[in-house]
Amino acid sequence: MKYKRILLKLSGEILRNKAKAQSIDSDVLTQMAVRVKELVENDIQVGIVIGGGNIFRGLSGEQKGIDRTSGDYMGMMATIINSLALQNALEKNGVDTRVMTSIEMRQVAETFILRRALRHFEKGRVLIFGGGTGNPYFSTDSAAALRASEIHADVLIKATKVDGVYSANPAEDKSATKYHELSYTEALVKSLKVMDGAAFALCMENKIPIVVSSFFDGTSLLDIAKGETVGTLVH
Numbered sequence: 001m002k003y004k005r006i007l008l009k010l011s012g013e014i015l016r017n018k019a020k021a022q023s024i025d026s027d028v029l030t031q032m033a034v035r036v037k038e039l040v041e042n043d044i045q046v047g048i049v050i051g052g053g054n055i056f057r058g059l060s061g062e063q064k065g066i067d068r069t070s071g072d073y074m075g076m077m078a079t080i081i082n083s084l085a086l087q088n089a090l091e092k093n094g095v096d097t098r099v100m101t102s103i104e105m106r107q108v109a110e111t112f113i114l115r116r117a118l119r120h121f122e123k124g125r126v127l128i129f130g131g132g133t134g135n136p137y138f139s140t141d142s143a144a145a146l147r148a149s150e151i152h153a154d155v156l157i158k159a160t161k162v163d164g165v166y167s168a169n170p171a172e173d174k175s176a177t178k179y180h181e182l183s184y185t186e187a188l189v190k191s192l193k194v195m196d197g198a199a200f201a202l203c204m205e206n207k208i209p210i211v212v213s214s215f216f217d218g219t220s221l222l223d224i225a226k227g228e229t230v231g232t233l234v235h
Contacts, residue, residue, distance in 0.1 A: 052078025102134030
């Protein structure tokens with residue numbers, strides 16, 4: 001394996017099943033658990049940050065008359081709900097898992113302490129980091145970049161609905177072209193929405209490569225860990 005410790009950023013939107021009007025689709029949760037288990041079985045240490053957009057997105061709160069700060073904290077709570085759901089799915093698949101949050105919540109999860117997190121890795125546990133950064137005005141992309149930097153991850157994998165980074169939104173522009181590899185500078189100059197600005201700056205400063213790929217490609221996570229060309233690599 002090329003990458004021994006990865007930070008996996010999962011979109012909360014992946015969990016939503018619009019057809020069944022479900023915020024959390026149990027089938028998708030099971031898929032997530034199976035793919036993470038494959039990584040663990042190949043001796044890869046896995047940290048996960050999952051978004052909360054399937055339940056509540058902080059920015060959308062302003063449209064409903066909710067103060068931005070309150071909305072962001074509501075979004076953080078949504079990520080913790082998703083984290084607990086994912087933990088349950090992983091443990092049902094025999095994967096030892098811990099949820100660590102940036103907001104103290106002792107009854108349901110451990111408070112994030114770096115040394116404790118590293119000790120969990122040594123014991124072969126998967127870590128799910130909930131609650132974002134614990135501060136408003138920062139996205140879960142920023143939380144993923146922050147945790148990746150703190151745990152010295154070899155790579156940050158952003159698993160979304162799209163199979164890479166495109167020159168434009170491929171759902172809206174049929175002429176959009178896919179990039180297979182980019183430098184940090186190219187992504188900045190071309191204003192490509194790999195991650196938000198704060199997250200991108202952290203990864204660039206700490207030289208953490210970012211791979212953007214589709215979650216729905218069943219073998220993508222393991223292939224990325226092997227160093228194969230999947231999705232878009234930004235480095």
